[in-house]
Amino acid sequence: MNTEETKYEDCIIFLLAKAYQKAHGNFKKRLTAYGLTPIQHLILEALWLEDGQSAGDIGKKLVLDGATLSGVLDRLAAGDWIKKEPDPDDKRIIRIFLTKKVRGLRPKLSEERNQANDEIMRRLSLEEKVLLKRLLRDIQG
Amino acid sequence: MNTEETKYEDCIIFLLAKAYQKAHGNFKKRLTAYGLTPIQHLILEALWLEDGQSAGDIGKKLVLDGATLSGVLDRLAAGDWIKKEPDPDDKRIIRIFLTKKVRGLRPKLSEERNQANDEIMRRLSLEEKVLLKRLLRDIQG
DNA sequence: AGTATTCATTTCGTATACAAACTAATTTAA
DNA sequence: TTAAATTAGTTTGTATACGAAATGAATACT
Structure with a gap:
């Protein structure tokens, strides 16, 4: 049914890997200051x-x-x-x-995480942000 | 601006990590038969x-x-x-x-990958599939 | 030419990830 | 009540991932 050749750039596994890689890397950098x-x-x-x-x-x-x-x-x-x-x-x-x-660290760390989240999704509209989260949740089932 | 506490289940980094984890694990299992x-x-x-x-x-x-x-x-x-x-x-x-x-391995591996892609997104409509890919690409910039 | 800089790749150290084997503690069942 | 099965967690081995330092080669500069 789905036998056409799909380039890896169109592969959901690749796209998820790279999006995760970017998000993770962003947050990781923010956390190095805390040693976490x-x-x-x-x-x-x-x-x-x-x-x-x-x-x-x-x-x-x-x-x-x-x-x-x-x-x-x-x-x-x-x-x-x-x-x-x-x-x-x-x-x-x-x-x-x-x-x-x-x-006392919780507020600071939450703020870092919120900033990382915002930065990762900065190109998306509010609707798109909500939708993306919904779709990712659907995938996990 | 975004200081409210967000539970990790709503964190895009977490959602991406888990969606990637699922997709990667699915494809990984399919590939073990090939030693890749x-x-x-x-x-x-x-x-x-x-x-x-x-x-x-x-x-x-x-x-x-x-x-x-x-x-x-x-x-x-x-x-x-x-x-x-x-x-x-x-x-x-x-x-x-x-x-x-x-x-001679290319068609078999492509088929495995397509099947993995389909299975990962099986709960999504065609429109949602296209949209998810677009949103993930937007994130990467 | 000779030195400095840049470039491509490797190496090292640390941190996920997960399968499989293992230990120890608890529960089930015969 | 004791043997078998289950459960919680650790250990081992392999594979990403990436920063930082190291290596070797090419290029730029003087």
Whole structure:
């Protein structure tokens, strides 16, 4: 049904990769001043919404592979952003808590993220922004 | 101007990351049967359009960092997909040529990619597909 | 010519990503 | 109640990704 040759510039996988690459790179640069990476920041965001989540909870919400998450959490703990504590009722589970180092940083980091978002979509109208988000969500199902 | 707290689920960086993750994972699975990765395939595509391009040419077209490209080309050469030959006129430049191993594979790989594209966007109408591609291109500038 | 600069690519270090194998703890079932 | 299956998390191995430094080659400048 769809056998014509499509150049890679028209391939949705390529377009998503490059758009993500651009967005990620932009945010990454903004975060270097804080010593954080975009994914590390994402985990802090999740913990701001609910502190003490298990590693598995976080992975499920952020759609992060366990193997990936394990390393990210290690680096966050090494940087004293979080503390890992085994759940007293089920010692398989590790609960993640924010440290005091993170206090007061939330507004600044949110502002950076909002600016990054704005810059990435600066060429789009408000309708287009809303639509793009909707389409990306539809893709993930 | 944009100081309200946005949950990460509404963050364009997050949405792009997850949509890309899904698309990439889908295509990656399809390609394992061939022993290729999505990026390796992308480079073959670029060479099908024009064989003998330099590493720099390929990097520019595919928006790939030189450091990244170097490793990918090494692995492609190790798998006998490509051959690296220094340009006779400028020995700084390395030209990349497809090997005979790739012959006849193009239609199959294109079909896999088209199927991956279709599956990723299966929930979208034709108009939405066109629009999504346009918006992603707009983001890249 | 000889030196400085620029250019193409590689190397190194760090950080995602994910499959697969592994450990340890809990639950299920026989 | 003990063996089997499941679950949570880590480890290992491979593949992007990219900044920064290094290498080697070509060009520019004096």
